[in-house]
Amino acid sequence: MALSLLERLQVWFMSAVMAVLYALFWLLSPRPTAGSSTKVPPVTNPLLKLSATQLAKKIRQREVSSVEVVQAYIDRIQEVNPLLNALVKDRFSAALQEAAQVDRLIEEETEGGEEALAERLPLLGVPLSVKESFAVQGMPHSTGLVSRAKVLASVDAPVVSYLKRAGAIPLGVTNTPELCMWSESHNRLYGLTRNPYSLDRTAGGSSGGEGSLLGGGASVFGVGSDIGGSIRMPCYFNGIFGHKGTPYIVSNEGQLPPSSGRQEDFLSTGPMCRYAEDLLPILKIMAGPNAHKLSLSEPVDLKKLRFFSVPHDGGSPYTSPVDKQLIQAQRKVVERLEADLGVKVQELRLPELKYGYQIWETFMGLPDKDGKPPQPFAELMGEGGSTVWPPWELVKWMLGRSSHTMASIGLALSEMAHFGKPSQFLLQQKEALERHLEELLGSDGVLLYPPYPHLAPKHHHQLFRPFNFSYTGIFNVLGLPITQCPLGLSREGLPLGMQVISWKLQDRLTLATALYLEKAFGGWRDPGES
Numbered sequence: 001m002a003l004s005l006l007e008r009l010q011v012w013f014m015s016a017v018m019a020v021l022y023a024l025f026w027l028l029s030p031r032p033t034a035g036s037s038t039k040v041p042p043v044t045n046p047l048l049k050l051s052a053t054q055l056a057k058k059i060r061q062r063e064v065s066s067v068e069v070v071q072a073y074i075d076r077i078q079e080v081n082p083l084l085n086a087l088v089k090d091r092f093s094a095a096l097q098e099a100a101q102v103d104r105l106i107e108e109e110t111e112g113g114e115e116a117l118a119e120r121l122p123l124l125g126v127p128l129s130v131k132e133s134f135a136v137q138g139m140p141h142s143t144g145l146v147s148r149a150k151v152l153a154s155v156d157a158p159v160v161s162y163l164k165r166a167g168a169i170p171l172g173v174t175n176t177p178e179l180c181m182w183s184e185s186h187n188r189l190y191g192l193t194r195n196p197y198s199l200d201r202t203a204g205g206s207s208g209g210e211g212s213l214l215g216g217g218a219s220v221f222g223v224g225s226d227i228g229g230s231i232r233m234p235c236y237f238n239g240i241f242g243h244k245g246t247p248y249i250v251s252n253e254g255q256l257p258p259s260s261g262r263q264e265d266f267l268s269t270g271p272m273c274r275y276a277e278d279l280l281p282i283l284k285i286m287a288g289p290n291a292h293k294l295s296l297s298e299p300v301d302l303k304k305l306r307f308f309s310v311p312h313d314g315g316s317p318y319t320s321p322v323d324k325q326l327i328q329a330q331r332k333v334v335e336r337l338e339a340d341l342g343v344k345v346q347e348l349r350l351p352e353l354k355y356g357y358q359i360w361e362t363f364m365g366l367p368d369k370d371g372k373p374p375q376p377f378a379e380l381m382g383e384g385g386s387t388v389w390p391p392w393e394l395v396k397w398m399l400g401r402s403s404h405t406m407a408s409i410g411l412a413l414s415e416m417a418h419f420g421k422p423s424q425f426l427l428q429q430k431e432a433l434e435r436h437l438e439e440l441l442g443s444d445g446v447l448l449y450p451p452y453p454h455l456a457p458k459h460h461h462q463l464f465r466p467f468n469f470s471y472t473g474i475f476n477v478l479g480l481p482i483t484q485c486p487l488g489l490s491r492e493g494l495p496l497g498m499q500v501i502s503w504k505l506q507d508r509l510t511l512a513t514a515l516y517l518e519k520a521f522g523g524w525r526d527p528g529e530s
Helices: 005-028 052-060 066-084 092-108 113-120 158-165 208-215 232-237 276-294 324-341 351-364 377-382 390-398 406-416 424-441 470-478 507-521
Strands: 087-090 127-131 169-174 198-202 221-226 241-244 268-273 306-309 445-449 482-489 495-501
Touching: 052 066, 052 092, 052 113, 052 276, 066 087, 066 092, 066 127, 066 169, 066 208, 087 208, 092 169, 127 208, 158 169, 158 221, 158 276, 169 208, 208 221, 208 232, 208 268, 221 232, 221 276, 232 241, 232 482, 232 495, 241 276, 241 507, 268 276, 276 507, 306 324, 324 445, 324 482, 324 495, 324 507, 351 424, 351 470, 377 406, 390 406, 424 445, 424 470, 445 507, 470 495, 482 507, 495 507
Parallel strands: 127 169, 127 221, 306 445
Antiparallel strands: 087 169, 221 268, 241 268, 241 482, 445 495, 482 495
């Protein structure tokens, strides 16, 4: 059984529309520039090369003050952000005041000493950054919409509140694509975010500002969200770690755009960081009252796990072939696992992955349990006013009068091409893939899979291959936890990486594997020294 003729025509039409639009974009848009530099300068302050876990301990033990740490990160942001355009609004003055309060608290602490502080405030005095789509009190909350340029958050999103209660200090908010629905962080409000390893390359999306700031050594850890790869792609492109957890563990409240239809089932909020040891403790804090569901305190013996490797999606006509350097990096992981742990990694082909984009697109459009469909993207673009009419918005864009990006206009136009009921064939493919993976992974299986077919593309090149995100998006529909791990650098000096996947609620398996891979392959590399 295969897609019907009508369904194939629909997909062909969408692809043709996107190709024409993006060709227009390429012809009419100015090329991005970032001065004469090609990447960010190296990190020189040793405080910037410590994990959040290490910094918290040093602050508690009074080996360094929170003010020193916060100031070190402010200095680094001021050094690299003019190149990266990752942080779009800072709260430096407030952060330094809060750091001074932390230092006074530590000086005055008498009951229980360091251990009590570690238990009560595990991130005390440690700075962080937050994706601008999350509400941070007093900070912009626009997701790149020009119409929301003056909107400030009145309260913190729950996940931000949990991190603050643990003692963390927000430095500011970071860039996203318009409405978080594209794989490059670019909008008409804040502009384009760049990759610290090569300024002419994308930082990804939608958590691209977070990925860029972290990859550039200008943040300790950050908050991201992922409905189609929005944590994993930026982590891959910027050479850092990130975790898309099992859905409904970490709260998604307090972020824009709001979920509708079935989308809440596929959205996950999670940590992004340069050091693997930070993933588990920060995830535990972010999960709040749900943390116990992941059994994160249970030890993981990697030698007792079953490992599987899938090198590509089987040749989908909608995705590019996987870069040979990524395939080789994944093979090196397999070789190291077998040599170091004595395990046998089984290479597999999962034929359903070939339909990854169509499955993701189908499920993103499904109604909720009450039959209410998801909110149209053109309506979200209108932000409470009149719904945007995409053809007219395209004309305005060509005349330089639109307040929306070509990526958003293209998505709204492609949405107009949707018609008919969901394909039974695609529903069956998703169900078959889900059954296969549940049987394969169980409670002790780990799957290795590329995060994207290419190395970090040059700016706006994703416009010509818009469906490559299906390497990440398919697993949102399946609801599986995934840790994105860096694997060194390519010949071009760009990050290599891999997704590490387990079955639902088995997040600790991928987190433990990430710790191993960091030791085996070096983890984050300072882009200024690469």
